[in-house]
Amino acid sequence: MELRNETPDDWWGIESLYDLTFAPGRKALSSYRLRDDVPPVPAFCRVFATDDGVIGGAIRCWPIRVEDHSALLLGPVAVHPTRQGEGLGGLLIRDVLERAGPAGWPRVLLVGDAPYYERFGFKLLNGVVMPPPTNPARVLGFGAWAGIRGRVRKRLD
Known part of the structure; x- marks a missing residue:
């Protein structure tokens, strides 16, 4: 498997992977409201794929x-x-975290389980509010979050 940037040809394979690994209602989550009508940051859309394009x-x-x-x-x-337990998820997360700051992104936020993401350096973000309904105990940040408080919004620029 090779770690590489996502290409347009990967779109259906990635969406199928997300459908397989997450609940059927994944797009109803509040984090998806922050993604609606906003393109992802291409440099941080990565895949592990085989030579024939199978997304792992x-x-x-x-x-x-x-x-x-x-x-x-x-x-x-x-x-x-079929690839879980090989460390691919951790490699994907570390890849983003190692490249984010140097690329001009000093802060990374996610909604997830603190016990899992703490090993990557994520910490609870008190005062950073995701759109409802989001459990505040699952709002985690990595990087330069000291003193930052407020509502999370789409960035449209």
Whole structure:
């Protein structure tokens, strides 16, 4: 498997992977309202794929804003059930986190389980509010979040 940038030809394979690994109502989640009508950040849309294009893992990131501060919304990240346990999810997450700051994205946010994401350096973001209904205990951040509070919004620029 090769880690590479997502291409337009990967779209259906990635969407099928997300449908397979997440609940059928995944697009009803509040984080998807931040993605509606906003293109993802191409440099942070990555896949693990075989030479013949079979997608084993994928990650996408979206531009968001908290007050006047830009951030990446990490996710969704998914690994095909037949490839889980190989560390692909961790590699995808670390890839984003290692490249985000140098690329001008000092903050990364996600909605997820703290016990899993803490190993990558994510911490609970008190005062950063996702659109409802989002459990505040699942709003996690990585990077330069000190003193930043407010509502998470789409970044349309």
